[in-house]
Amino acid sequence: MAATPTTHPPNKVQWAPLKIPIERRIQMVAVLVWTTSIVVTIGFFLYLTRYKFLWPILLAYLTFIFVDKTPEKGGRRIEAFRQMRLWNYFADYFPVKLVKEADLDPSKNYIFGYHPHGIISMGAFANFATEGTGFSKNFPGIVPHLLTLTTNFQLPFYRDFLLSCGLANVSRKSCEYILQSGPGKSITIVVGGASESLHARPGVHELVLKRRLGFIRLAIKQQAQLVPVYAFGENDIYDVVESREGSKLHYYQKKMQTILGFTLPLFHARGIFNYNVGIFPFRRPITTVFGKPIVVPGLEEGQIEPTRDQLLAVQKLYIEELQAIFEKYKDQYAPNRISDLAFMD
Numbered sequence: 001m002a003a004t005p006t007t008h009p010p011n012k013v014q015w016a017p018l019k020i021p022i023e024r025r026i027q028m029v030a031v032l033v034w035t036t037s038i039v040v041t042i043g044f045f046l047y048l049t050r051y052k053f054l055w056p057i058l059l060a061y062l063t064f065i066f067v068d069k070t071p072e073k074g075g076r077r078i079e080a081f082r083q084m085r086l087w088n089y090f091a092d093y094f095p096v097k098l099v100k101e102a103d104l105d106p107s108k109n110y111i112f113g114y115h116p117h118g119i120i121s122m123g124a125f126a127n128f129a130t131e132g133t134g135f136s137k138n139f140p141g142i143v144p145h146l147l148t149l150t151t152n153f154q155l156p157f158y159r160d161f162l163l164s165c166g167l168a169n170v171s172r173k174s175c176e177y178i179l180q181s182g183p184g185k186s187i188t189i190v191v192g193g194a195s196e197s198l199h200a201r202p203g204v205h206e207l208v209l210k211r212r213l214g215f216i217r218l219a220i221k222q223q224a225q226l227v228p229v230y231a232f233g234e235n236d237i238y239d240v241v242e243s244r245e246g247s248k249l250h251y252y253q254k255k256m257q258t259i260l261g262f263t264l265p266l267f268h269a270r271g272i273f274n275y276n277v278g279i280f281p282f283r284r285p286i287t288t289v290f291g292k293p294i295v296v297p298g299l300e301e302g303q304i305e306p307t308r309d310q311l312l313a314v315q316k317l318y319i320e321e322l323q324a325i326f327e328k329y330k331d332q333y334a335p336n337r338i339s340d341l342a343f344m345d
Helices: 022-035 039-048 053-067 085-093 124-127 150-152 158-164 174-181 193-197 214-222 250-262 308-332
Strands: 096-100 109-115 143-148 185-191 206-208 226-234 286-290 341-344
Touching: 022 039, 022 085, 022 109, 039 053, 053 150, 053 214, 053 308, 085 124, 096 124, 109 143, 109 214, 124 143, 124 226, 124 286, 143 174, 150 158, 174 185, 174 214, 193 206, 193 308, 214 308, 286 308
Parallel strands: 096 286, 109 185, 109 226, 143 185, 206 341
Antiparallel strands: 226 286
8 A cells, every 4th residue: 555654734835826716615625614703703702702792691601501400411503504405515625535334213212432533523514524425324313413522512612613513522421311202312432532643644643542432331231332433534635744753743742631531732734825735624625434333232121331341242233334344345445545444441
């Protein structure tokens, strides 16, 4: 297999031409909306604090944020928002494509395990938080909830943006509430989390999975089927400064993860008007393959928690399905990979 090393921006900025099809401009705007949403929403809130007559309203809103349990109860999804044409342009920017290996029974509940994390999980947002890739048409009757950190729902206005997309808290209580709320109700967990983002380099396929048993325990206790999802290209849309274990950079990134609950690799890509300097993702395809659902064993009478043997047996099936997906599509969707699929602690 061909090896493609991580590229670095040359000394000269590569400017985009002035004459670009309007559709591509709109695609860039769609990506701009998502990538800057946290800055824009918080910035707007801070701007409003300049006006003293708004302080009582803003104070009431902040109070509401800390007492609102919506993130623990499936979010506040607005289908019209999820189905906006904007998100089709968002998906078409890369483009993000959905490929399914099997149909899903809408009378069941599912836990989608999304891999890899990448830098910002663009493919997860396109597939599960919007209808940009036609999730509902491919899986009718399945209602997905992409899960994220609790801290994201404490940020003014940004939380409302996320809730409108159907995002919810990744806490155990939230997961159980959604899976128990009716047929078809499902959750998406980016299993590798912050630790996996440190492995997000173009051409690399390293998953932090070996010790991740919590989502499997949840599936068994809630009798939800597991669906492995692998996004070819998720790691390719940003170039990353490699963080080797034992380096000072890796130490500070792990320290940040310990304090804040997340970490951030040093990355770069392109700008709005150039091709090689900035923090906006490259136009590189993300192909999201949905594997076959895995039926989990039930608990025996009087059994409260699954045994370790049960957890490891299901994990083995889950990893085998991920490997099957990778082997089937790697030459088609990852021809320039520099490593095959690997599982990390």
